[in-house]
Amino acid sequence: MKKKILIHVADDHQILIEGIVAVVDTDKDISVEGYSLTGQQVIDWYSNKDNIADVLILDITMPVIDGFQVLKYFQDNKIEQKVIVLSSYDDLRIVQEVLSLGCKGYISKNNASEHILRAIKAVANGEQYFSSDIQAVMVKSLTGQDVEQGHMPNDFLINSLTERELEVLKLITKQYSSMQIADRLCLSVNTIETYRKRLLKKINVKNAVGLAMYAVKNNIV
Amino acid sequence: MKKKILIHVADDHQILIEGIVAVVDTDKDISVEGYSLTGQQVIDWYSNKDNIADVLILDITMPVIDGFQVLKYFQDNKIEQKVIVLSSYDDLRIVQEVLSLGCKGYISKNNASEHILRAIKAVANGEQYFSSDIQAVMVKSLTGQDVEQGHMPNDFLINSLTERELEVLKLITKQYSSMQIADRLCLSVNTIETYRKRLLKKINVKNAVGLAMYAVKNNIV
DNA sequence: TTTTTTATCATGGTTTTCCGTGATTTCTAG
DNA sequence: CTAGAAATCACGGAAAACCATGATAAAAAA
Numbered sequence: 001m002k003k004k005i006l007i008h009v010a011d012d013h014q015i016l017i018e019g020i021v022a023v024v025d026t027d028k029d030i031s032v033e034g035y036s037l038t039g040q041q042v043i044d045w046y047s048n049k050d051n052i053a054d055v056l057i058l059d060i061t062m063p064v065i066d067g068f069q070v071l072k073y074f075q076d077n078k079i080e081q082k083v084i085v086l087s088s089y090d091d092l093r094i095v096q097e098v099l100s101l102g103c104k105g106y107i108s109k110n111n112a113s114e115h116i117l118r119a120i121k122a123v124a125n126g127e128q129y130f131s132s133d134i135q136a137v138m139v140k141s142l143t144g145q146d147v148e149q150g151h152m153p154n155d156f157l158i159n160s161l162t163e164r165e166l167e168v169l170k171l172i173t174k175q176y177s178s179m180q181i182a183d184r185l186c187l188s189v190n191t192i193e194t195y196r197k198r199l200l201k202k203i204n205v206k207n208a209v210g211l212a213m214y215a216v217k218n219n220i221v
Numbered sequence: 222m223k224k225k226i227l228i229h230v231a232d233d234h235q236i237l238i239e240g241i242v243a244v245v246d247t248d249k250d251i252s253v254e255g256y257s258l259t260g261q262q263v264i265d266w267y268s269n270k271d272n273i274a275d276v277l278i279l280d281i282t283m284p285v286i287d288g289f290q291v292l293k294y295f296q297d298n299k300i301e302q303k304v305i306v307l308s309s310y311d312d313l314r315i316v317q318e319v320l321s322l323g324c325k326g327y328i329s330k331n332n333a334s335e336h337i338l339r340a341i342k343a344v345a346n347g348e349q350y351f352s353s354d355i356q357a358v359m360v361k362s363l364t365g366q367d368v369e370q371g372h373m374p375n376d377f378l379i380n381s382l383t384e385r386e387l388e389v390l391k392l393i394t395k396q397y398s399s400m401q402i403a404d405r406l407c408l409s410v411n412t413i414e415t416y417r418k419r420l421l422k423k424i425n426v427k428n429a430v431g432l433a434m435y436a437v438k439n440n441i442v
Numbered sequence: 443t444t445t446t447t448t449a450t451c452a453t454g455g456t457t458t459t460c461c462g463t464g465a466t467t468t469c470t471a472g
Numbered sequence: 473c474t475a476g477a478a479a480t481c482a483c484g485g486a487a488a489a490c491c492a493t494g495a496t497a498a499a500a501a502a
Contacts, residue, residue: 013309015333019240088234112236162448173434175427177488190451197490206396207458208489209433213394216437383478398458411481418460428488429459 005029005124008045008053010036010070011086012062016109020057023113030120039065043073046081053081054124057116058103060087060094066219071101082123086112090137091217095130107131160202166220168195173212173221226250226345229266229274231257231291232307233283237330241278244334251341260286264294267302274302275345278337279324281308281315282440292322303344307333311358312438316351328352381423387441389416394433394442 007030009017017035024030033053036042039062060067067085074081084105085098095106104123107115108131115131122129161169171181178192185192200207203214215221228251230238238256245251254274257263260283281288288306295302305326306319316327325344328336329352336352343350382390392402399413406413421428424435436442 013237013330013333014335015240015244015330015337016234016237017240018243018334019236019238022239022243023236109234109236112234113239114235116236164449172430175431175434177428179488187449188451190453191449193489194449194451197492200490206490207398208428208430209393210396212430212433213396213437213442216434221434385479400458408479409481411483412479414459415479415481418462421460427460 004031005054005120006031006033006052007055007057007120008033008035008042009057010039010042010062010067011057011059012037013059016059019113020116023116024120027117030117038062039067039070042070046074046077046079055120056081056083057120058083058085060085060089060098061219068097068101071098071103075102084116084119084123084129089217090133094218095134095137105129106134108133161199165195165199165202168192169199169211169215170221172196172199172208173215225252226275226341227252227254227273228276228278228341229254229256229263230278231260231263231283231288232278232280233258234280237280240334241337244337245341248338251338259283260288260291263291267295267298267300276341277302277304278341279304279306281306281310281319287440289318289322292319292324296323305337305340305344305350310438311354313358315439316355316358326350327355329354382420386416386420386423389413390420390432390436391442393417393420393429394436 007024009020009032011017011020014037017037021032021035024032034045036045042056042058043065058067058070067087071083073079074083083103084107085103086107086109087094088109090108090110098106105119105128107119107129110133111131115129119129119131167185168181171184176184178196179189181187182189182192196208199211203211205211205214228245230241230253232238232241235258238258242253242256245253255266257266263277263279264286279288279291288308292304292306294300295304304324305328306324307328307330308315309330311329311331319327326340326349328340328350331354332352336350340350340352388406389402392405397405399417400410402408402413403410417429420432424432426432426435
């Protein structure tokens with residue numbers, strides 16, 4: 001008898017975990033080792049025992065410590081964990097980001113149930129796996145087509161923002177004016193305006209609204 | 222033998238439906254009649270056959286036609302359907318909004334699995350049901366405490382925005398300037414500026430960023 | 443150590459947003 | 473029928489955001 005593939009599931013919505021468990025239970029080759037409801041729990045688990053799971057199913061959107069940070073934790077601590085990211089967003093930048101953080105598969109929640117079993121088996125087997133809609137956006141971007149309402153020519157990812165830029169960005173989303181931000185951070189207004197300009201350029205949006213939308217999308221807020 | 226409670230589940234994430242089915246299947250008094258993956262499917266279903274489900278589990282966040290619109294459809298067509306709203310957000314305004322649209326229960330996805338069975342039975346029985354974290358925000362608001370980072374004194378709900386206002390708001394979130402919006406809608410720039418001002422006042426935010434954040438929160442975008 | 447990045451500030455000019463205030467028309471609900 | 477939304481437009485002024493460009497010091501990386 002073959003050894004079962006052990007998976008660990010991390011998602012802040014318990015009900016979604018139940019869904020995955022239900023689907024996975026229909027397959028005799030896979031079994032759920034355990035689950036985490038927060039990013040912190042995942043990190044705790046991997047810091048205590050040695051990793052037992054063959055594959056980690058990881059939600060990106062979690063409060064406090066999100067999927068990105070969990071992946072960074074693995075990277076920083078040289079933990080070689082096969083990870084499949086589960087996300088509501090089919091944004092190419094997120095895909096790029098998690099891939100660069102060493103994740104092996106990416107499936108969209110929209111059609112998770114039909115892809116998850118194949119994804120787990122593929123990744124456990126050392127391959128990569130992407131659900132069909134994610135493949136679609138990847139192909140689109142390769143063929144130069146517009147992806148996600150049209151601002152794809154950006155090499156600029158979340159982590160290319162510096163601490164300060166991120167700080168300013170957050171305050172912008174709180175509707176602070178440049179002057180208020182300057183006061184808050186004890187800096188010159190000119191400096192803040194410079195950050196604004198840089199953010200606009202880096203993120204490649206037209207105005208503060210674009211920055212806010214970007215911040216939301218990448219759950220910076 | 223008692224009759225089973227029939228439920229219908231609507232959520233755009235298939236995997237979440239599987240989760241609910243898995244949980245509900247553990248209870249002998251409830252069974253899942255069917256499910257919908259889009260708001261349109263829900264409406265279609267209720268417009269064809271006569272309603273068979275005792276309770277509808279409805280996700281608020283769905284593309285194109287969201288939960289709000291489904292509830293409005295019921296209201297407009299005098300369909301008396303017991304509905305439990307399932308949401309990722311514990312924002313009081315959303316709770317108020319769905320309640321005013323005739324929904325009988327509201328549970329947060331965060332702890333859906335522990336509340337869903339009780340919620341279904343309560344609602345099927347003509348009662349109301351709210352998951353614990355939702356009750357918490359309701360209590361907070363009643364005791365006058367701040368709910369959800371502090372701007373709760375607004376009588377201004379999503380539906381108090383007119384069609385035009387909503388249209389302008391959407392374009393603002395797409396980073397259009399007033400002039401561009403005017404062009405797009407074939408209106409005077411002055412008119413658009415008027416809408417901007419009205420939106421700021423109604424929603425009670427400082428600037429366009431605030432409008433964008435509001436739009437995101439209330440999934441207008 | 444040299445180069446690059448980050449953080450900081452500045453000047454001057456253009457565009458856009460924000461604010462107050464008020465007016466007309468059409469449509470709708472009392 | 474009439475009062476009130478809703479949609480439309482206008483003017484003038486203040487504030488804020490956006491744009492271009494460049495500079496300096498410290499820290500980090502190569």
